Amino acid sequence: MTVSLAPVATDANSSTEKPALVIRNYSLSYRTDNGLVSALKNIDLTIGKGQTVGLVGESGSGKSSMAWSVMRYLPPNAVETGGAIRLAGEEMLDFSPRQMADIRGSRMSMVFQDPSTSLNPTIRIGEQIAEVLMRHRGLTKIEAYAYAEAALARTGITRPKEMLGRYPHEASGGEKQRVVIATAFACEPELIIFDEPTTALDILTARQILDLFNQLREETNVSALYISHDLGLVSRVVDEVSVIHKGVIVESGPVQDVFRRPKADYTRQLIGAVPNPDRWIGVDAPAVPETLVKLDDVGVRYGAPTKLQKLFWPKDSETTGFWGAKGVNIDIRKGELLGVVGESGSGKSTIAKVLAGLQDFEGRLEFAGKTFANRKDIDRAYRRRVQLVFQHPDASLNPRQRIGTIIGRPLKLYGVVPADKVAARVAELLEMVRLPADYAKRYPHQLSGGEKQRVAIARAFAAEPDLVICDEVTAALDVSVQAAVAELLVKLQKDTGTACVFITHDLNLIRQLAHRIAVMHHGKLVDFFDRPDARSDDRDAYTKALLDAVPVPEAAIA
Amino acid sequence: MSWGYLIRRLLAIILVLVIVTFAVFAITAILPGNAAIMILGEYATPDAVAALQKQLHLDQPWYMQYYSWVSGILLHGDFGMSLRLSLPVTQVVGEAFLNSALLAVTALVAVTIIAIPLGALAALKRGTAVDLIIGLFSYLGTALPEFVTATLLLVFLAAPNTGPFPAGGFVAPWEDLGGFASHIVLPAVTLGLILLAHVSRQVRSEMSEVLSSDYVRAARLKGLSERRVIRRHALPNSLAPAVAVISLDIGYLLGGIIVVEEIFAWPGLGRVLMYALENRDLPVIQAVTLLLAGIYAVSNLVSDIVIALLDPRVRYA
Missing domain, CATH: 3.40.50.300 (P-loop containing nucleotide triphosphate hydrolases)
Incomplete structure (x- = not known):
């Protein structure tokens, strides 16, 4: 050499x-x-x-x-x-x-x-x-x-x-x-x-x-x-x-x-x-808590027995498959940011899928006075009012569609604005997520990771929802980009009053953003508390273990 | 891979064969024309036709015909008599099957031995002239139909008096091994060339992927010799898709064998099938079709077992 x-x-x-x-x-x-x-x-x-x-x-x-x-x-x-x-x-x-x-x-x-x-x-x-x-x-x-x-x-x-x-x-x-x-x-x-x-x-x-x-x-x-x-x-x-x-x-x-x-x-x-758990950046919660969505004893069983199996092997039907989530009771309040944390396989994404109407479930899902006992009951009105942002914008944005088309889809689908106003509204939404309006003409691959996630967020907010579910939206992003996306989300909440379910494994980040935090473990909800109580003594042992396992930066302690 | 899995697969094969017997039987029964008229010629008297129909049980309802055919196979291993050759079908088909098997297995083994190292070499020399030449050569093999390859081989390697190989025919290996070897080269090469590209391309693409995997990088960063990295870490993990392709190719091989046997006058299943189709020798057609379906089903099972042996993750699935 x-x-x-x-x-x-x-x-x-x-x-x-x-x-x-x-x-x-x-x-x-x-x-x-x-x-x-x-x-x-x-x-x-x-x-x-x-x-x-x-x-x-x-x-x-x-x-x-x-x-x-x-x-x-x-x-x-x-x-x-x-x-x-x-x-x-x-x-x-x-x-x-x-x-x-x-x-x-x-x-x-x-x-x-x-x-x-x-x-x-x-x-x-x-x-x-x-x-x-x-x-x-x-x-x-x-x-x-x-x-x-x-x-x-x-x-x-x-x-x-x-x-x-x-x-x-x-x-x-x-x-x-x-x-x-x-x-x-x-x-x-x-x-x-x-x-x-x-x-x-x-x-x-x-x-x-x-x-x-x-x-x-x-x-x-x-x-x-x-x-x-x-x-x-x-x-x-x-x-x-x-x-x-x-x-x-x-x-x-x-x-x-x-x-x-x-x-x-x-x-x-x-x-x-770097997220500092002691520096709160979230929005002020509404003074009077008002329930928006309620999960009542919700369970999801993957690999559940088929009708044929139930007929021939009724004894096995209790043991086949496994519970992705079981007996989960959570309420989401209007305008709040609810953090859901847990390790991989804890059931946090399963809950996101149930909320988004993508997953068959047992139990009841209440939304704005309506009760759904089954995924198939979930109607279009619900789907408009509950939007989902995924972890990987690369996978969730269609690579063959322009940004304008992607954001314009929900506007047209739900008739949010008249057809001739769609382009103008897309420009407004791009501005809301701090992207230049001419990005509407671009394709996803021409954007950076953080920019793509902003587009995904704009698409979710385009439907003017009551609830946005963010499933590990910052996990694939760099620290500095992650902070900007988190701040953007808080700003959008402030502007629109939309409630948000923020699913993450980053405990430091969620303690900066959330009003209340739900902890999931092996498909069960093991802890549910207000943010300031994160370090109180009556926390579940698992929550304590999680919090102790996360290194807090030196600078934050000093 | 458990015994339960093997038993389920065997039951599935039996089910497939049962469905094939129905299909084979239905097609031959539905075919226009009457076997008795076919045999006796169009100037046969109605009485003679009726007599032959009775002799062949063609006057009975279809389910009785089916029953006597299937029970003959299952109880006595008897596929009936050939209509034209006045020989038991088992005898006609059995010898042909053996001859075809010799040809097919030779071609398959040769392809496996040549294509796997060739594909691995192409992957290792990816983007170089070696890769290009291997790719070109194997695509050519696939692109040319058997009769073209066979003709070229015959012209260049089996010219009368000067060519090193005989232009056709068959010598049994237990009679004259040298004669058998010289007779099998050209038909086996013709059959193998088509499959060579399938297998070598599959090995190449899988091997390229494996070579860029994290675990091969990890193996290299452990300081292992390149030889060990390739032979122990990369190559075994590249073979599973090739095995799947080889087993699918057996279907292709069974088709190719009909053409190749005809060209090289190889007395195998293909020639028997051609003869039986031309002469509407129903019992022979039925037996050959059933046999081909059986070979295909069993070879798929064998390939699944080999894949499970190559990859421990499949064994427990």
């Missing part, structure tokens, strides 16, 4: 102990149809021995490119335009692919974002750990399996021997991430790169993985690069942090300093956007 190396002054203390990783003046570009596109510019980063350095940035900031550069695993169109990356003083840019293959997995390893995709689905877990040991340590199969068992035990897997014989789909998300971590630690590497290792996990599982990370760090004295978009989380696990924006490190330093006294504008902006 021929890369022009910038002269680098050796550190004064390098004679005693070389830092685990040193990146100096490193730049990277990608060759595209539009010429060279710069991804990383003059990066400087040092990870001392036993130190954990955080790399924080939003999507497209270059933080993943950084990880691939360090692992020397770049796509063919990558062009390195200078600099140095040194592992314990050795220049990795000079290493041959064969030398790199010897280093990967042994001296330097990686923990990935999603354990369900980073493990091979057709190979037993034992072999996936043992193969690294056999490759780098030259262990025999029997030795490698014994070692793998010990490595799994160290990550807190209770029955490591049994786990070795399982396939990935037979393990839970948390267990799979423990397997990935055990594999990364197996050869006792000098450096481990953690690429958003908790993002794909549930709140409580993420917390356990974080605790495991801290425990292993202390036990092994490994050096780590911790990549994340989550400032609150990073502030809890790293010693030093670098903030990266558009391929440039805008600020570095000890984590306390960076979060309490940010110097760069971008860092300040990023910290400001």
Whole structure:
């Protein structure tokens, strides 16, 4: 690999102990149809021995490119335009692919974002750990399996021997991430790169993985690069942090300093956007609470027995299928923002689907004096007055329709405005969500993620509904965009008086927005309380566990 | 995959075969013309026709005919007598089936052995000249119908006196293995060329996807050798769709075999079926059709079992 190396002054203390990783003046570009596109510019980063350095940035900031550069695993169109990356003083840019293959997995390893995709689905877990040991340590199969068992035990897997014989789909998300971590630690590497290792996990599982990370760090004295978009989380696990924006490190330093006294504008902006549970930004609730929608003993059973099954196997009909939600009683008041929180599979999206009239249910749904006992009873008037915004605007906006058509649909469908006024109303709605009126002519793919979600929100509000259900609408967005979308939603509520059900797994965010919060767990409503009571003693144990599991940013505590 | 699943699948196959017997029986019964007249010729006397009808039980109601046909198969393994050859159908069809099976299995095994590495190679060399050539070659194989490929092969490789292969005919492998081998090359290549592209393209697209998956990236970042990454992590996960395609292709193969056997004078099921259709030899048509349906159903089951062995996630579904 021929890369022009910038002269680098050796550190004064390098004679005693070389830092685990040193990146100096490193730049990277990608060759595209539009010429060279710069991804990383003059990066400087040092990870001392036993130190954990955080790399924080939003999507497209270059933080993943950084990880691939360090692992020397770049796509063919990558062009390195200078600099140095040194592992314990050795220049990795000079290493041959064969030398790199010897280093990967042994001296330097990686923990990935999603354990369900980073493990091979057709190979037993034992072999996936043992193969690294056999490759780098030259262990025999029997030795490698014994070692793998010990490595799994160290990550807190209770029955490591049994786990070795399982396939990935037979393990839970948390267990799979423990397997990935055990594999990364197996050869006792000098450096481990953690690429958003908790993002794909549930709140409580993420917390356990974080605790495991801290425990292993202390036990092994490994050096780590911790990549994340989550400032609150990073502030809890790293010693030093670098903030990266558009391929440039805008600020570095000890984590306390960076979060309490940010110097760069971008860092300040990023910290400001992190949801702070103690900073309330919601609308004032109506003085006199008035019920808009009421769910009375609502249940949803997925895989419910068919008529044929009931006829032939009546005994089984109670046990087949599983309850996505059971015995849920919730009332939604006019003009309020009701938060629904829970982990994946808790039933929160099931409730959203029932409210939107998309899911068959048992029990009763009351709306404005009318009672529906069945999804098929739900009429068009109801559908107009209850609108839904989905998590992924990419999937919910028709890619072949222009924005104007998408927002105009409900206007025409429900006859909200006369046909000749539709275009004008679309322009007004776009302005309401702070988008230029000429976006009406564009297609969804020409918009950014945040802009697309604004369009989805405008489409929901176009029908002039009484209730808007937001199902994880900010989950796919960057922190700063997420804050803007949340603020937009609050503003729209203020302007229109529409009630909102906000479904999320982000407890910090919901405590900023909601009047009341419902907590769901395994399909049941386990807790329902007013926002100020979130920390009161009579909260359900599960609610407490959730709240304790979420890292609150350093800056918020200070 | 449980025993219950296997039993359900076997029952389904039996159900399919029952429906096929009805269809086969109905079609031959509905066909215009009368088997007795067909056999005796259009100048036969009414008395002779009536006598033959009685002998063939054609004077009985259809359900009686169906019953005696099915019970003959089930109780005695007897498909009746060929109308034209005066031989038991089992004897006519049995030998032909064996010959066809030799040809089909040879073609299928050759395709599997060649197409899977070819597809994997194309995926690994994606976008290069190697990929392009493999793609071009296999598309050509699919685009050309059997009779064109067969003609080309005959012209270039089986010219009288100079060609290395015989132009047609059959030698049983237990009589002369070398003779069998030289006779089977051209028909097997003709059959295989068509399927080569199906299988290799399927392996290529699946392998490309697997190669860009997170777990293959993870395997590479563990420092595993490229050889292990491909052979242990990527290739086994790319085969399931190819197996599904091969099993669907067996249907295609059964069609192709009729043409190929005719061209290369291979005494198999295809030739028997052609002969039976031309001569309206009903018991033979019925037996061959039932046999083909059975092969197709069983090969689908086998492919599902192989897929389950390749992917543990399917085993428990």
